[in-house]
Amino acid sequence: MIRLENLSKSFMTPRGRKTVIDRASLTFPGGVSVALLARNGAGKSTLMGMIGGTIQPTKGRVVSQGSVSWPVGFSGSFHQDLTGVQNVRFVARVYGVDTEELVAFVEDFAELGGHFYSPVRTYSSGMKSRLAFGVSIGVPFDTYLVDEVTSVGDANFRRKSRVIFLERMKSAGAIVVTHSMAQVRKLCTAGVVLENGHLDYFEDIEEAIAQHQRNMGSAEEE
Template identity: 65%
Template structure:
């Protein structure tokens, strides 16, 4: 279970401040795979980083009864001058897992070839996402945070990514940011729509997608709070 207690995060902006989450209290149930929906700029990726602890809230806190992955697709834990192998070993030490086993998993999964032993600064965005996804899926977390990474690569790679995700989801939960309705239905059993700093939870995926699609037709100042 992940519990957000009076969580607030804002950033300074020319207009005063940009509020991402506003005194938000919510619970992501244990073992649930929750699609996190919202228009571009709503703050979905920032909320994932708050849950992961990679950025600090302005106020409030995040509580969890289990381990949480870093947001897949976010390479903030990776050093650009280290190779893919070295970055993988660094993350293995950080989370206390076997580094050789994680390297073997990532090398087979990410399909980076010789680039796996080259500095991260030489990688394309897609290669970084493959590495990030592979490292995260190779570690047994209680909740996985996934930010659009299943859209990376060709059809065969996406299919493999979903298969690995399904395997992890047998014993773990997830919060998944995606703009793809088929992916929502394929990966998730709940959904939450983020708008104006608040979350609206749905057990009915179709109702959540309808809410999200309706929001996309409105100017931001007409979204409900």
């Protein structure tokens, strides 16, 4: 469970202060996969950062019960001169999970072959994304923060990513950001719509999608 208490976030811009989250109070229930829907630039990444603890709110707070992942698939924290397997071992030690189990899982899942033992700086962006997704989903969390990661790789890899994500959702919750309404319907059962700094929670994902599309001024899927 993640609870937002009177949460606000604003930034100074050349045109003055811009508020992206305005006194939001809302609960993301535990064990539920929730889509976060908003137009581009509305503040989805900022909200995910505050929930994940990497961005400080201007006012209010985020209260969580249970562990919350870093953004699933985020590869920016990898040490570029370490190999893939060395990065995985480091993450395992930081989060206190079985090192060999995580290494075996990521090696099989990410499908990097011999590159798993090469420095990450030699990876393509797609290879980094597959490694990042494997590490992220291989560590057990109570809530996963997911941002467009199931679009990585070819059709078979995307299918495999969805399958393992849904398997994790049997014992965890998630907050999912994606521009694909088809993905939203496959991955989520509820939704939160962010518009003009305000958040609305919908237990029915179809109601959330409908509200988001009204905000966008179109019934077309993004």
